[in-house]
Amino acid sequence: MVIADVPSVLMQIQPTIQRFARMLASVLQLEVEIVDENLCRVAGTGAYGRYLGRQQGSSSRLLRYVLESKQEKIVTHSRFDPLCEGCESKESCREKAFLGTPVILQDRCVGVISLIAVTHEQQEHINDNLQAFSDYVRHISTIFVSKLLEDQKSSGSISKIFSTMIENMDQGVLVIDEDNRIQFANNTALKILGVVQNNMIGKSIRFRPLTFESNFTHGHMQHIISWDDKSEIIIGQLHSVQERQLFLMAFHQSHTSSTITPGGDDPHIEQLVGECRVMRQLKRLIGRIAPSPSSVLIVGESGTGKEVVARAIHKLSERQNKPFIAINCAAIPEQLLESELFGYVKGAFTGASVNGKVGLIQAANNGTLFLDEIGDMPLMLQAKLLRAIEAREILPIGASSPVPVDIRIISATHQNLNQFISEGKFREDLYYRLNVIPLTLPPLRERQDDIELLVHYFLHLHTRRLGLVYPGISPEVVAVLKRHRWPGNLRELSNLMEYLVNVVPSGEVIDSVLLPPNLVSNNKESERVNIVSSFGLSSVEDTSGTALEEMEKQMIREALSRHSSKKQVADELGIGIATLYRKIKKYELLSA
Template structure:
């Protein structure tokens, strides 16, 4: 028999149910609706976000079916389903798919929670994830209704229900009031922020987007969460729900923090890395930045030589003066001379009638960066040596030298010892350029810096392209860490830009998006220090076996999730991913 009391049990909890429904809709990216046993709308989103407390005035055959049979119902072909026969609203119905789950208390059905699709894309989402969504909603529903039974035990029953719902979410959630003060954080949020619940209440918390111009983008973005003097980089998104804001964190987090006092200087923005070699490099840059002495940066192609040159310039007294960069290997020798030294009117056939100021003169008081200096001809090397010795430049066709005050930073991936021995590079110029040598390590030598660089480039390329910040699965991170990176940091940046372009909006970068050449990557298994080829046993295969074994042994999904140390929603996603049985043993 259906509940026919004047105000249903669900209506007594309407504010909390509405907040829950809005949160559920935001997480699953589908519209949701809740009705009680009297077919009164308790809560809803999208087209169902109004007329709360009123009985549905159109045909409610599907809701009635669920209320009477106590069975969930999935409709992925609207208008053709037998339950839709005779519906008076059939011709005007805009729903493309429907998933309804009964709300059961002690054998009674007191209402229905439903997900509704209005587009072909949303219909496919329900069709492909029907069991996953119904299991998830049923689990949350069971948690929710258990609180209904004792809602009169405390004046704060509504708050207890709401916080219980949030506490059982896999994603970290912060609840903020109308003044943007944090009122509550669930366990995953506290873990992400590395803070205790008691401290969260005491400390001043501020959340700001990392990229202000990305505010209008939908989906997850990077935010700086200030906790007193400490700051954490967190990926998440805001949702407004009845005077409260929910900051819902992504499942993936960059795991990066810094304090206000120890925040990296702006000059080191592009020099990303915390390995020993990169820390030594940063110390060296800090020490030599203010010197006028020449710097020679040596490193393999793609290791970031120009980034380091910029860092030296930005930390020097010349920071507000020009930084002029030129690639000596990319410009023909005859053109390079006129680019570097400039020329006067009529210096040669085809010369501009106004003459031209050379890059050396343009860099006066600042820094001249000569990339691939090893490709410069012997003739130009002699002229450059004169500039370094005399601190003046002679434009082509001129008889008057122009004084210059520049610092030269050069870079190469060539072996100067061999070039000097074979008379391809002047030894005296080499010693002039190599006053302060800097060697850049390859990316493979930098260990866990790869992960820092991945998140750095994810932020760079999502902002450049104008898309949401995507997650990246542990399996992908493991492959990228194991790869040998012949193209170094440049290759990693290019790969991340590619992945940001191809990953579906709001999705996570999974292993199937990686280019084919990552398939043969050998991974290191930390236990017993064994090297396991993925063709023998991948981490995903091991995870699948472990989940399958736990499901067959334990009585319900919650016990399985607890044993595996993951949330229930994460468990359902993995069951779907690996094609395992979604029914309890």
């Protein structure tokens, strides 16, 4: 734990290197540690972001090896490597895999850039992408070093190191200044946006996330990016770096919508994701009716988000700081529902609490009461609820005097209440009291234009919650999902996305082979999707798996012969660079 007396070359520009480390970790989804020639930690992420400037101890054998040998070191299973023999910290070591790259400046190793896996998922991520990560870090290191000395005195708004690194990234990157103007855009970003550099620098730009929950402020999510009179839906991460913003676009931009009209006048409603015409109309209607105290009846199929809409109305109303009480009339036994809604006084019946109980209607006083599945409420309770609405008071079980209440009632059902009225199952007078403002939620099958927005919403939700890498999704899968009937609506789609993020290889694209058989069987067109669809072949019939693999192998071999860059090969074939390296290994094309 000795701090060098004279700052090293890397330590002299430590803030720049720390920004570099954070960006590299964000891009590769791994931890990053950078040390100088004295084994002092210059920068790091996660647990490696602590003790900056402190010299590493004797346990840093891998870093020391890279410094002394000036050679890259790869360890796919830490503790089993010969260098780990005799290490006193071996048993407590959290590192599961390691990739260390030397920083060579004028034939001298001035530091080490290391990628580290501390989870089994990250370990698999390194193992699956070894060659790609090695080439990438070596490339970045070369750029970094070539500009190191000449840029130490640079005082521009974006240093040449920073801009050169961004320009050579495979991800699209935008740098936005404090006035929300584009200060820098790399070629990948320009290609995704379909514009040229000269037309973008200095443009005012606006980012509007399609998700508004407070816990969705980080990680990949969909943004509507607007400039001039244009708008695009782009998946990415928005970071604040000093006084600027850095927008990192995801590797997989799988949306098919080329443009979207910004809904600047629509209220921002948490979880109510949708930009199709009917959803925009719904959001505008919710914004208009929310301030009113009138009752609302929400009708929609199961899983369409009726409670989400009810909570949105409450949050946009003047009652937003008062209670929101939700009760499912179908989930509580009939004999308990009355006491739950209206409460009871001490000694009201055998088994009653000695202190009595405040009912949910009284608990919602000055706030909102949400009655889900109102069609399942017994007729006797319907009469008592009607009395409470009309008199604005309730009579707890066993009480001798009523209790005044001020509530707004929002009810919901998936049933046909008009039919229930004709069958004598629902009171007509209560129906008219509840149905002052009717809202109808469309089923998911009628919201095809929103399918992709919702897919990425749930991908973001579940990858963040489970700590997984945000995947891409193939156009073939999106087409299958748009054709599906979705009997379970949003709930069914959410469950499917949670399943897919668990089974897709880390950082890869969700393709049709991962879809559950029942989903594929309901989409006859999807039966034609096969392994060669990624390579531009629209239909291959009566072809065995072996023949398909041979065809794929030949296409990769030919593409390799045409290009010197693996990135160009991957772009031509329409696959990720990591997938390309895996297939090269699979088909033994390593010498190509």
